[in-house]
Structure formats: C-alpha cells, structure tokens
Amino acid sequence: MFTDNAFVGDLCATVITGAVASSVLRLWEETAKRGIFDQKVNRKLVHISFGLVFMLCWPMYSSGQQGALFAALIPGLNIIKMLLMGLGIWKDEATVKSMSRYGDYRELLKGPLYYVLTISLACTVYWRSSPITIAAVCNLCAGDGVADVIGRKFGSQKLPYNNNKSFAGSVAMFTAGFIASVGYMHYFSSFGYLEESWEMVFGFFVVSLASTIVESHPLSTVLDDNLTVPLATLLVGSFVF
Known part of the structure; x- marks a missing residue:
C-alpha cells in the first residue's frame, strides 16, 4: 500500500x-x-x-x-x-x-x-505465491463448506462406505474447491504472484479430488474434516505442485 x-x-x-x-x-x-x-x-x-x-x-x-x-x-x-x-x-x-x-x-x-x-x-x-496455499484454503473453505450445505439439502443418496456423506455433497465439494482454486490462481496471477498454467489447473484438480475422497471417508467424521482435509491438501499438494 x-x-x-x-x-x-x-x-x-x-x-x-x-x-x-x-x-x-x-x-x-x-x-x-x-x-x-x-x-x-x-x-x-x-x-x-x-x-x-x-x-x-x-x-x-x-x-x-x-x-x-x-x-x-x-x-x-x-x-x-x-x-x-x-x-x-x-x-x-x-x-x-x-x-x-x-x-x-x-x-x-x-x-x-x-x-x-x-x-x-x-x-x-x-x-500467496504458492498454489498449495490456494488449494488448502479453497478446499477447506469453499469445498468443505459447500459440501455440507448441498449435502444437507440434496444428499438423499448416501455413499456406500459412509452413511453420513452423500454423492451430492461430495460432488459439490470437489466442484466448489476446484473452481475456487482456479479462480484464486487467476486472481493472484493478475498481481504477478504466480504464473497460471494448465499444469497448475490439473494440480488443483488432483488436490480437490483427493480432498473430497478424504472428506468423505468415515475417519473424517470421527476426527474432524477441518483437520483431515487440510492435511490431505498439504500432503498431495506437495507432490503435484
């Protein structure tokens, strides 16, 4: 400033x-x-x-x-x-x-x-120069948050391995986390903090998918998805970015 x-x-x-x-x-x-x-x-x-x-x-x-x-x-x-x-x-x-x-x-x-x-x-x-930051915050906030809202509203069809989670919620989590990540990639790129690329977009795809799988696992219900989702994001993100 x-x-x-x-x-x-x-x-x-x-x-x-x-x-x-x-x-x-x-x-x-x-x-x-x-x-x-x-x-x-x-x-x-x-x-x-x-x-x-x-x-x-x-x-x-x-x-x-x-x-x-x-x-x-x-x-x-x-x-x-x-x-x-x-x-x-x-x-x-x-x-x-x-x-x-x-x-x-x-x-x-x-x-x-x-x-x-x-x-x-x-x-x-x-x-702000790391895609891991974007992925962690976007999957935690947008992904996990939207998953719960949509899952409660439209989640009548439950996942076969976790009755507390639904297909609608998981699809919503992946979609929201991925779209938010790509959006913030473009936002920070416009300031020159990082260089956006299709490889980075693919990395966000992989991380959002991994976060969604972890969030839907029964372990996330036992522990807390505010803990398991960021851990999964940081771990997978360190490999794909």
Whole structure:
C-alpha cells in the first residue's frame, strides 16, 4: 500500500483486513442471533466466507515474510479467541452460536480452531505465491463448506462406505474447491504472484479430488474434516505442485 515504507503499508493492510474480517464475522453473528438461517447453515456460511474474503485482502501486503506475518495476525488473533472461548474464559454467545454445531462453546476447540490454524499455516509458510496455499484454503473453505450445505439439502443418496456423506455433497465439494482454486490462481496471477498454467489447473484438480475422497471417508467424521482435509491438501499438494 505504501511502497516507500513496507512496515507502515503492512500495518495499514492489517487494520483494513481486520475490519473486513470482523465485518464478515459480525454479519453471521447477527444472522445467527436473529435465527435467519438454520444454525448448521449459518456455521457453514462463516466457514465458507472467512478464509476466502481473507485471501482477497492479501494483495494489500508487501512481498516476503514480513507481509505474510502481518497477514497471519488476523487468523492468529482468532486462534487466541477460539482458545479463550473454547476454554470458557471468554463468553460470547453469538460467536458460539454462529460457529458451533450444537451451541456448545467447547466445540470451538475442534473444528473452528483447526480452521484458523490451517489458514495461519498456509499464510505464514506458503504465502500467496504458492498454489498449495490456494488449494488448502479453497478446499477447506469453499469445498468443505459447500459440501455440507448441498449435502444437507440434496444428499438423499448416501455413499456406500459412509452413511453420513452423500454423492451430492461430495460432488459439490470437489466442484466448489476446484473452481475456487482456479479462480484464486487467476486472481493472484493478475498481481504477478504466480504464473497460471494448465499444469497448475490439473494440480488443483488432483488436490480437490483427493480432498473430497478424504472428506468423505468415515475417519473424517470421527476426527474432524477441518483437520483431515487440510492435511490431505498439504500432503498431495506437495507432490503435484
């Protein structure tokens, strides 16, 4: 933002990103409080939007590790928030309702915590020049989030190896994760952070497919798909990119 002073530019970018992220979370807290959406749908709307909107703000930051660390402050603060609320130290009923499946504050120590940890890791370790970052965030946010929403609505036909997952949900996850990945590839490429190619598109195809298979496995139900999907994405992504 300020080419003459990268520190000031990154600081301003962090303030703006924090305001945007807070506005997104505040929106879904209000919808949860007013009961506009079903609680599970509201939770997934948080899941889908936060990481994707956060990535849209990355071009405001400087290149290099300093920009990545400043950007990581946003999910980093949310890690602290999840820990405090999950341990019952910080009370915030609206946040708990918007991010938990059953309204139990202890749920924040699982899925929501894994979620912000993944985004922080992708930001600090890989940053915006790596397709692994794009694949990790897009499959976690768009893929896994849309899968749950579509699966609940149209998932009458279950998978033969997991009655908790449906064909509709899995197709939705692959499609949303893949399309979002290609979209962000083009977005970051337009700023010169990476060079888009058909090989990269194929890599996103493979990673989204692997993430979908892992998400549909019964193990992801036992553990948490906010944990298994990012792990699968990072592992497969390290081979295909």
